Amino acid sequence: MSFQRASILFLVLLFARTVPAAVPCTAVRANPDVWVSDRIDALLRTARAAYDDDKAVPRYNRTLDGINATLKQCKLSTDADFANRYRNFVEYIATISLDRQPDHELGFAVPDRQYFAETRAFVGIPEVLQDQQFLKLVSRTETLDRAKSFLKQLNEKRQPAEKLIYFSYKSRHLGTPDNDFSYRRLLIVVPGDVAKGIPEKWVQFGVTDPGRRVRIRNLSVVSAVRAPDGKFDTYFKDYFRTYPRSGPVTINGRWDLGYGDDNCTKCHKSGILPIFPVAGSVSAEELPAMATVNKRFLTYGSPRFGGYLDLKKLGPGLSTATNESRRQRFGTAFEGTAVAKAMTCVACHQPDRFGSFAWPMDDTLIGSYVTGGQMPFGYQLTVSERIDLYDKLVEEYFATDKARPGILKTWLLSRAQ
Secondary structure, three states: OOHHHHHHHHHHHHHHHHOOOOOOHHHHHHOHHHHHHHHHHHHHHHHHHHHHOHHHHHHHHHHHHHHHHHHHHOOOOOOHHHHHHOHHHHHHHHHHOHHHOOOOOOOOOOOHHHHHHHOHHHHOOOHHHHOHHHHHHOOEHHHHHHHHHHHHHHHHOOOHHHOOEEEEEEOOOOOEOOEOOOOEEEEEEEOOEOOOOEOEEEEEEEOEOOOOOOOOOEEEEEEEEEOOOOEEEEEEEEEEEEOOOOOOOEEEEOOOOOOOOOOHHHOOOOOOOOOOOOOOOOOHHHHHHHHHHHHHHHOOOEEEOOOOOOHHHHOOOOOOOOHHHHHHHHOHHHHHOHHHHOOOHHHOOOOOOOOOOOOOOOHHHHHHHHHOOOOOOOOOOOHHHHHHHHHHHHHHHHOOOOOOOOHHHHHHOOOOO
16 A cells, blocks of 8 residues: 555544544434434433543543534524424533533633623622732742731721631642642632622632642632522632742733633532531631631522523433432332432522532532532431442433433433423
8 A cells, every 4th residue: 555545544544533423314304312312322421431530521522522513414403393302402412512612611602702801890809819918928828827917907997798708728629720739728708799789709819838839820719799589690710820030920810821711610500619628627716717608608599600501401410310210220228228318419409599410510529529528418428328329329310221211311301202
């Protein structure tokens, strides 16, 4: 075989492996139930693998891209009959595909540039926290106490309702965007004013570990704009600090600097998250502040995202299975166990409360909450029971078995009757 022919063959094979295979539209239209069911199974199998291991994400993305390619090629999304019959499936695919579009890394319905432009008033860093003295002190663990002294002095000049609430801790879940292995944080809640429509801001500084030369850059702002109807809109922005050898510390948006961003609601289904730190990482003096912050979270109401994302299109979340479904999946003896009684995430995590845990979601965050004992709230379980609880919650959500479809598959197929 000549070099030219070999090169052409290589490119053909490469193209075949990287571009989703086209599906004959006549076959899809002839038996849409079969195609939809088959694609749901493929999607959920790869989603489950991606949930468990980031290395499986590319395969999941290829599966999702392939579904979208067929929907577009066969004009199924714009076919009124198909779209109405498989409404859950069509809307779900469109929603989870948002972050596959260029300039939609945040996973919202508008481009990232537009989102940041329109939400600037909600996610700006409070001016009092841009003081150069404070920015230099808050960058390192060794000077963190002095940074807190600065905040204490600020509070002495503020009215009770305006006082900053702050404490430092170590996260048990995730590292910072600029360092996966950095878990130290200083959280500052800057009170808002509901009557004036001023958002409450949760401003979090990543703090460099003791003795480390390279400083953590991340600084994030998550805001809550409470509404009279018992709901709140939440907005997000990650910033990076730059530390020049001489001159002031500068702060710019992570996305603005060209570092990209993440799908916000993958972790923030509840909008703002309560803080469950590593045990012992919050000082005794600051434990009341942490309790106050977590109680404040409970006052916000149900999360919304300013119209930039409709979470209802992601379907039901973890633990929404019926008792009958669980008897069929796990056996009749399971119903009376401590684990079965604790499968109650939906009591709080539903659209009209704290938001459902639906795919896409983060396994580190959810796994830590469940196996670490924070959720479900109020249940005393052994370590092995918590591991079993977590495994069963995930299993019944992603299951693709034809006789016993899981929560997500059942919902996706609900229009295919």
